[in-house]
Amino acid sequence: xxxxxxxxxxxxTTAASCTSTANTARRPVYLASxxxxxxxxxxxxxxxxxxxxxxxxxxxxxxTLLDEMELRRQHRLERWEKYKDKRVEQRVEYLxxxxxxxxxxxxxxxxxxxxxxYRPMDETVExxxxxxxxxxxxxxxxxxxxxxxxxxxxxxxxxVFTEDARLAELALQRGAVAAGGMSLIESxxxxxxxxxxxxxxxxxxxxxxxLSSIARLLxxxxxxxxxxxxxxxxxxxxxxxxAKQMSGTSNYRTDKDGIIRLGIGKGSFGADKLLDNVRELMxxxxxxxxETFGKGKKGQKKVAKGTKYYLKAHLSATQSxxxxxxxxxxxxxxxxxxMIEPQ
Numbered sequence: 001x002x003x004x005x006x007x008x009x010x011x012x013t014t015a016a017s018c019t020s021t022a023n024t025a026r027r028p029v030y031l032a033s034x035x036x037x038x039x040x041x042x043x044x045x046x047x048x049x050x051x052x053x054x055x056x057x058x059x060x061x062x063x064t065l066l067d068e069m070e071l072r073r074q075h076r077l078e079r080w081e082k083y084k085d086k087r088v089e090q091r092v093e094y095l096x097x098x099x100x101x102x103x104x105x106x107x108x109x110x111x112x113x114x115x116x117x118y119r120p121m122d123e124t125v126e127x128x129x130x131x132x133x134x135x136x137x138x139x140x141x142x143x144x145x146x147x148x149x150x151x152x153x154x155x156x157x158x159x160v161f162t163e164d165a166r167l168a169e170l171a172l173q174r175g176a177v178a179a180g181g182m183s184l185i186e187s188x189x190x191x192x193x194x195x196x197x198x199x200x201x202x203x204x205x206x207x208x209x210x211l212s213s214i215a216r217l218l219x220x221x222x223x224x225x226x227x228x229x230x231x232x233x234x235x236x237x238x239x240x241x242x243a244k245q246m247s248g249t250s251n252y253r254t255d256k257d258g259i260i261r262l263g264i265g266k267g268s269f270g271a272d273k274l275l276d277n278v279r280e281l282m283x284x285x286x287x288x289x290x291e292t293f294g295k296g297k298k299g300q301k302k303v304a305k306g307t308k309y310y311l312k313a314h315l316s317a318t319q320s321x322x323x324x325x326x327x328x329x330x331x332x333x334x335x336x337x338x339m340i341e342p343q
Contacts, residue, residue, distance in 0.1 A: 055327040055328075058275070072319060088109060123267045128316070129312075132258065137292075144252060144288070149277060150273040152263050153268075155248065156248065159177060159198040161207040163204070177198050178197070202232075202233055229251055258311075275339065
């Protein structure tokens with residue numbers, strides 16, 4: 001009996017020791033020091049406490065993004081010069097076997113390749129701004145249009161709906177792809193004017209009721225004129241609005257997660273112009289800040305103290321490998337570090 005009792009105690013002690021060792025292995029291990037004790041930075045990293053993602057001021061993020069664009073351009077230019085002759089000969093060989101009667105000759109292809117320089121891609125810089133908004137709640141869905149100081153680098157084809165025949169003629173002379181009243185509506189319904197021929201629309205107030213007949217065609221494509229997008233314009237301001245829409249007025253809207261994604265320009269703009277566009281965008285978003293926002297309790301009329309309006313901001317380019325997490329202090333118009341680098 002004594003031997004059995006001692007054997008049981010030995011097994012129980014060994015199992016408890018193993019359990020204690022396993023629990024110790026699962027705990028986060030870190031070095032305690034006087035410096036770590038006085039510092040606010042965590043001295044350990046676990047799945048529940050990951051290392052924080054570094055942020056960059058908006059100036060540094062834009063400049064780093066432009067530097068990466070220049071490196072990509074140089075790399076592609078080198079590859080273009082290295083394999084240029086090989087590609088030209090491959091095209092000549094292909095057209096000699098499979099080319100149609102109107103295809104360019106071998107001499108034309110070689111002369112064009114020798115005279116025309118490399119055309120690099122002008123990448124778009126995009127800012128994704130996550131706001132503490134719930135678009136399902138009333139008043140928390142932001143939508144509108146914005147004219148950036150230096151434009152967004154895009155040109156759009158615009159259709160103008162107006163009953164004034166003289167104004168429609170002037171709009172066509174200013175660059176509109178289509179302009180008119182009921183004649184234009186009937187042309188779109190009949191398929192003579194394809195919807196794919198324009199990306200923006202403008203309308204005078206008297207045309208709003210008549211556009212209901214093509215609302216099913218324009219609405220799903222985001223082409224229906226709307227007061228929120230400032231695309232229903234008085235007759236005397238229609239030509240000025242046409243010039244702004246053609247030069248790239250930016251439309252923005254919060255998605256289901258409260259994120260606004262907007263192209264703030266092209267890489268060829270340079271850092272100063274991109275910063276001016278960012279400043280205009282942030283002032284616009286801050287001016288539309290609703291009285292109540294965030295995921296508060298049902299029926300809550302006031303925002304709780306300490307609730308943040310801006311959650312995250314990421315800056316990226318068309319062909320960048322990833323995005324930069326921007327320091328919100330340099331984007332918040334109420335911050336003393338707005339559009340400047342924190343010290």
